[in-house]
Amino acid sequence: MTRQEIHISGTTDADPAAVWHLLVDSSTWPAWTPIETFELERPAGQGGAGEIRRFTTGRLRLREEVIEARAPTRLTYRLLSGLGVRNYQAQVDLVRRDSPDPVRTDIHWRTTFSAKVPGLGGLYRRVIEKATQQFVDGLVAHSMAQQDAADVRTIRPFTSSQLEVLGCGTQGQQPADLEHPEDQEQS
Helix, strand or coil: CCEEEEEEEEEECCCHHHHHHHHHCHHHHHHHCCCCEEEEEECCCCCCCCCEEEEEECCEEEEEEEEEEECCCEEEEEEEECCCEEEEEEEEEEEEECCCCCCEEEEEEEEEEEECCCCCHHHHHHHHHHHHHHHHHHHHHHHHHHHHHHHHHCCCCCCHHHHHHCCCCCCCCCCCCCCCHHHCCCC
16 A cells, blocks of 8 residues: 655744644634534543544544644644544644744644555545645634734723823723834834
């Protein structure tokens, strides 16, 4: 049987910790992948490995085991059942790329497997490659949305004295497009 290899990459402006949180929390996968449902069969042991999870999409029911969880850089899992393939293993690496602003995270999703039936490796490859691309694209988009939501939650409301200085009164009005006075650069 011919071993198939797939490598899909993407880059997000989210910090590796934000990406890791989504990746390692299997219950979030239906939010950012085509997977419809998640069921936890066995929780992860100490260190994050050992989780057995079940994912369902349409009539497809996959059962996987997380075999390595090295926060916040690598998640490795193997397929236990659900596809006509052998030795299916996926490794997802998160690589922090420092840039002036913002920090970026490169996502590298590598999958290897062999088809159980000779001649079907190419078919499985195309299907798994498409799904993996959707996984990476979803992880990129969802991690940026999560990071943006976290950034919004850190915005401080103006104090009454700051509102008075800005001419907005003190009735709880917040100027939407103004920065805090102490955040503005001094000239």
